[in-house]
Amino acid sequence: MDDSIEIAASHGRSFAGHIALPAHRPAPGLVLLHDIYGIDEPIKAMARRYAEEGYVVVVPDLYWRLSPRKLFKRHGDDVTLAHEFNRLLDVDHAVDDINSTFEALRDHPAHDGKIGVLGFGPGGKLAVLAAAYTDVDCAVGYCGASLEAHLSDARRLRCPVVLHLSGRISSAHDVLMRGKIRAAFEYKPGVTIYEYECGEAFTVPGPEFDRPSAALSYSRSLSLLKKTMGPIYAIERVWKRHSYHKYVTRDADAVMSTMVDDPYFNDVPTMTGGIGRESLRRFYVEEFMHSFPPDAQHVPVSFTVGVDRIVDEFVFRCTHTCEMHWMLPGVEPTGKYFEVAMVAVICFRGDKIDNLHVYWDQATVLAQIGMLDTAGLPVVGIQSARKVLDIARPSDTLMPGMSGGDDKPG
Missing domain, CATH: 3.10.450.50 (Nuclear Transport Factor 2; Chain: A,)
Structure with a gap:
C-alpha cells in the first residue's frame, strides 16, 4: 500500500515524502528522486514498480523548501514553471534532504539492510551527488546535460554508480558535453555509463517516451540494485x-x-x-x-x-x-x-x-x-x-556452390 512519510530535516523542521512498501518485509531501501515535475502519478507508479521488485521506496519532496508538495503537469505552461522551480532548487539543501531521507528510511520498521538512490533528470544529478557526499550503498542517475556542471564531483564517488545519459545528440556541443561526462566518470571504479539517443523523459509515458530504451535502462538499473543490495529471488x-x-x-x-x-x-x-x-x-x-x-x-x-x-x-x-x-x-x-x-x-x-x-x-x-x-x-x-x-552440420548451404544437408526427420 502507498502512503506518506514524514521526514525530519535539519534545524528541527520536517517535510513529506511518498512511500511504497514491498510485499515481503523487511527489505532493502531505495530513495527515488523525482524529476522537475514533483511527486506526480508517473513517479508514484515508478515507486510502486520498484516496491514490487522488493524495495522499501521513499520519494522525498525535493521542492518542500520552495513550496511543499508542489506538482506540475507535464504539458502546457506548467513545463516552464517546473523548469523555473528546478532552477531555484538549492543543490546543497537538496543533498542534505536526501541524506535526511536515508535516515528516515533506516528508522522505518519495514526497512532492513542497505539503501540505494535512483533519480530522474535533476533527481539523477542529485543521485550522483548523493553517491559523492553521503554513505549511500549504490546510486543510479538518469542524467542529461545538467551533470556537466558537476564533473569535479566524480572523484568523490564512494559507491557503485550507473549513469544513464539521455538526450538527442544534435550539435557539436552535445557531443562535447557527452565526452566531458565520460572523461570525468567512465574510468572511476564501480561506475558504468549507458547512453540513449532519445529525449531525457524517455522513461515516462508522454511525447519522449521510448519503451525499448526505458525497459533496457530499467533492467540495467535493477542489475546494480540487486547485486549491491538484493533481494535475489529464485x-x-x-x-x-x-x-x-x-x-x-x-x-x-x-x-x-x-x-x-x-x-x-x-x-x-x-x-x-x-x-x-x-x-x-x-x-x-x-x-x-x-x-x-x-x-x-x-x-x-x-x-x-x-x-x-x-x-x-x-x-x-x-x-x-x-x-x-x-x-x-x-x-x-x-x-x-x-x-x-x-x-x-x-x-x-x-x-x-x-x-x-x-x-x-x-x-x-x-x-x-x-x-x-x-x-x-x-x-x-x-x-x-x-x-x-549439432554444430558440425554443414554451414552456408544456401550459398551458390555449397551443398545442403539432410532434410529428413528422425
Missing part, C-alpha cells in the same frame, strides 16, 4: 513451477499465480498471446495448453538466468496432428513432422513473471509442413534446428 524455481502447471497439470489458475497482476505473453512470429490477466488466462486455456500434439518434445539447448530475466533456448519438435493456433493460426493439422529452434525470454518483476516473448523462424516451420515452397528462397527447413543441436 526466479528459476518460479519458471519451473510455471512451466509444470502450463504443460503438465494444465492448471490455468496455478499458472497465473506465478505471474504479476498485469502480465502479457507474445509469440513474436504470430503475435498470439494476451495482455492482462483475464486475456492471458483465456489464451492459455483456449488456445495454448491443450494445443500440443502427443509427440511434442522440448529439447534444451541453453538456459541463462539473469537478475530479472531468463533466456531459454530449445528445439521444439512434433508432428502436426492437432490444431496449434498459437503457432499456426487458422491452419488445419497437416500430419507433417517438424523441428524448429526457439528462444523464450521470460521477464520477472520481483518474484513473479511479468511477461514472456517467444521467438522462432516461422518460414522454417511453414517449409516443413508444406505451406511454403522454398525453391529460389533463402529459407531452409529442418536443417535449421538440426544445426542448433
Whole structure:
C-alpha cells in the first residue's frame, strides 16, 4: 500500500515524502528522486514498480523548501514553471534532504539492510551527488546535460554508480558535453555509463517516451540494485513451477499465480498471446495448453538466468496432428513432422513473471509442413534446428556452390 512519510530535516523542521512498501518485509531501501515535475502519478507508479521488485521506496519532496508538495503537469505552461522551480532548487539543501531521507528510511520498521538512490533528470544529478557526499550503498542517475556542471564531483564517488545519459545528440556541443561526462566518470571504479539517443523523459509515458530504451535502462538499473543490495529471488524455481502447471497439470489458475497482476505473453512470429490477466488466462486455456500434439518434445539447448530475466533456448519438435493456433493460426493439422529452434525470454518483476516473448523462424516451420515452397528462397527447413543441436552440420548451404544437408526427420 502507498502512503506518506514524514521526514525530519535539519534545524528541527520536517517535510513529506511518498512511500511504497514491498510485499515481503523487511527489505532493502531505495530513495527515488523525482524529476522537475514533483511527486506526480508517473513517479508514484515508478515507486510502486520498484516496491514490487522488493524495495522499501521513499520519494522525498525535493521542492518542500520552495513550496511543499508542489506538482506540475507535464504539458502546457506548467513545463516552464517546473523548469523555473528546478532552477531555484538549492543543490546543497537538496543533498542534505536526501541524506535526511536515508535516515528516515533506516528508522522505518519495514526497512532492513542497505539503501540505494535512483533519480530522474535533476533527481539523477542529485543521485550522483548523493553517491559523492553521503554513505549511500549504490546510486543510479538518469542524467542529461545538467551533470556537466558537476564533473569535479566524480572523484568523490564512494559507491557503485550507473549513469544513464539521455538526450538527442544534435550539435557539436552535445557531443562535447557527452565526452566531458565520460572523461570525468567512465574510468572511476564501480561506475558504468549507458547512453540513449532519445529525449531525457524517455522513461515516462508522454511525447519522449521510448519503451525499448526505458525497459533496457530499467533492467540495467535493477542489475546494480540487486547485486549491491538484493533481494535475489529464485526466479528459476518460479519458471519451473510455471512451466509444470502450463504443460503438465494444465492448471490455468496455478499458472497465473506465478505471474504479476498485469502480465502479457507474445509469440513474436504470430503475435498470439494476451495482455492482462483475464486475456492471458483465456489464451492459455483456449488456445495454448491443450494445443500440443502427443509427440511434442522440448529439447534444451541453453538456459541463462539473469537478475530479472531468463533466456531459454530449445528445439521444439512434433508432428502436426492437432490444431496449434498459437503457432499456426487458422491452419488445419497437416500430419507433417517438424523441428524448429526457439528462444523464450521470460521477464520477472520481483518474484513473479511479468511477461514472456517467444521467438522462432516461422518460414522454417511453414517449409516443413508444406505451406511454403522454398525453391529460389533463402529459407531452409529442418536443417535449421538440426544445426542448433549439432554444430558440425554443414554451414552456408544456401550459398551458390555449397551443398545442403539432410532434410529428413528422425
